[in-house]
Amino acid sequence: MKTPLRFHWIFLFIGTIFLPSCSRNPVTGKREIILMSTDQEIALGQQSHPSIVASMGLYEDKKLQSFITEKGMAMAKISHRPDLPYQFNIIDSPVVNAFAVPGGYVYFTRGIMAHFNNEAEFAGVLGHEIGHVTARHSARQQTSQILGTVGLIAGMAISPKFAQFGEQAMQGLQMLMLSYSRAHESESDKIGVEYSSKVGYDAHQMANFFGTIKRISDNAGQSIPNIMSTHPDPGDRFNNVHAMAKDWQDKNAGNYAVNRDSYLQMINGIIYGEDPKQGFVENNVFYHPELRFQFPVPAEWQTQNSPAQVVLAPKDGKSGILFNVAESKTLDSAAQNVVKQYNFKVLESTKKTIHGNPAIVMISQQIQQQQQGQAQQPQTPANTVQVGTWLIQYNGLIYAIHGLSTADVFASLYPTFKNTAENFRSLSDPDKLNRKPERILVKSAPRNGTFKEIMNTLGMPDKRLEELGVVNSMKADTPIQKGMLLKVIGK
Structure with missing residues (x-):
């Protein structure tokens, strides 16, 4: 059966995508269609970096910057793409977040650095973000969106009946893109376990940090349905990452570091919450x-x-x-x-x-500007x-x-x-x-007691107990031993 002439351009376009762009993914080893070359990934990262810095600002702390650069470069060397020009930066934002852009640019907010309670938690998230880069998730997402849109165009052109449901189909495509994103997050969790374990850290701590993320989410009242989220549920990730960490350590016996005290001492004094000098509401x-x-x-x-x-x-x-x-x-x-x-x-x-x-x-x-190929909407x-x-x-x-x-x-x-x-x-x-910012201050527990009792002894008000519990990854009844390092909030 011959293809109608008016559809040749669609399949020609699809063919030109499929033929030259098939490459092997460095992480999965599978051959896949990628529409972004390595050079393009690097160029995109280089172009994005100045705008990220301009819009969010860098957090100036030489000790912390040296730490994330040292750990980042060590992990990059054992990654699936060690030759990328990696850069690691701390963003001056109170939001608890980390992200990566193509080409090896990885960012941590001071907010997430303040919420980590040991080096192993940081290393797990570091591995996760490097995993986004090495698995080429941005490039794969772009490719999926382009090919999915082309498929919709082809379907609507070939079938008038299909065209009647174009809007619903596009919504379906957007939902599919969310699932791709969740799949990429889960894949990066697995890579994070692998990379952090290879450089000697206990990946169970990465799982524990997802417990912190869940508490932050729950306290903020976020109730977005999981199917509508670009990230898997943090409670599910907590369980899945623990399982992956156990599997890795069962197969690779060794001593895996946590390094709690050294990390807490390093972030002692980090700005917590909004920095008044950048503006505040009262x-x-x-x-x-x-x-x-x-x-x-x-x-x-x-x-x-x-x-x-x-x-x-x-x-x-x-x-x-x-x-x-x-x-x-x-x-x-x-x-x-x-x-x-x-x-x-x-x-x-x-x-x-x-x-x-x-x-x-x-x-x-x-x-209003008319979109190419679309009828002008009455204003x-x-x-x-x-x-x-x-x-x-x-x-x-x-x-x-x-x-x-x-x-x-x-x-x-x-x-x-x-x-x-x-x-x-x-x-x-x-x-x-002259308003001063709040900071994370690291104190030694003066005696044995519950977390709530020790926070009260250290002068912290009850109304901030849950907030302090999240920052320390502890509950009110968590037992504390004399001399244990804890975070409090002060100026």
Whole structure:
């Protein structure tokens, strides 16, 4: 049976993907289709690194940086891809996270470093992240998405009936991509056990850290269904990694290190939680001591702060305020750049003074751009983004505050946006300017007792007992021996 001519391009395209791009995965040994070369992986990592550093910032601690570089390079040497130009960095973020990008770039937040309780926990997560790189998960994910989309296009072109369900099929593809991601996470857990064990660490500690992750997740009230998560359930990972660690150690007898005290002594003094110098919220006001400004935060709105920008949003997510620095030297050029960058159609523009600072205020709508090959969607108030922009010149910089929502509700939200933007002002309160961050302080237990009793003896309040339990990976009734090192939180 002949293939209709109009479908030749689809199969030709699929053929050009399959023929030249089949390679052997360095971890699994299986031949698979990869659309990203090693050189492209390295180039992607090199391109991503500056933006990661700019948006999140690096945590300056020479001792910790030396530690992760030494351990990272040792593990890279025994990995399946020892020749990549690996780099290991600590990100200045309180979030408990670690991640990797192609080409050998691996990142740990100071938040996760503060939550590790020994070197073996760190080594397990280090092996997991290197595993993402060596197993080429980013490249494989990209390939799966491209081939899956091509398959959908082919199916919709060949079968008009299939085309009727294109949207549902695309949703199915997205769910499949989540399962690929969970599969990759599980594969990296296995690699993490292998790599951390090969360099001499007890991989059971990696499993224990998933217990910490589960407590953090449970305390945050996260209830996302497992099928909708890109990561496997941490409780399942706790059990699976323990089983893999036991299997490895049964087959490879030896002494596997934990190194608890040396690790705790190394992180003594690490910043814990938000660093006030980068900005903090107190009593519905955002303060930035280094840049010496403040502005109000709408009541019950959530705040996400990073070195690059501050995002404020209500829980319903239907509006928001974006605060950042405009890369311009004058207000007029800043306004021109904002209009060009965000594809705005300006409805109103006025110049004014806000608490002694020159400013431009604009109200704009974002012009919808037609997607190639798609019919132009009629623009209505319900699907049009409307933005109030305040550009304020202060202390040699120009700050941009954007309040955004859909056009149909913009008028009702404008007073909220205006209240935040037009109460931007200088910060002079010494208490806010000199606010110190909380830190992890390592103390010796002064006596025997339960974890709760010892925390009380060390001056920690009961309201922070669960938080301290998570940080120490202990329960309130965990028995503590005199002289045991523990983390407390102080300044």
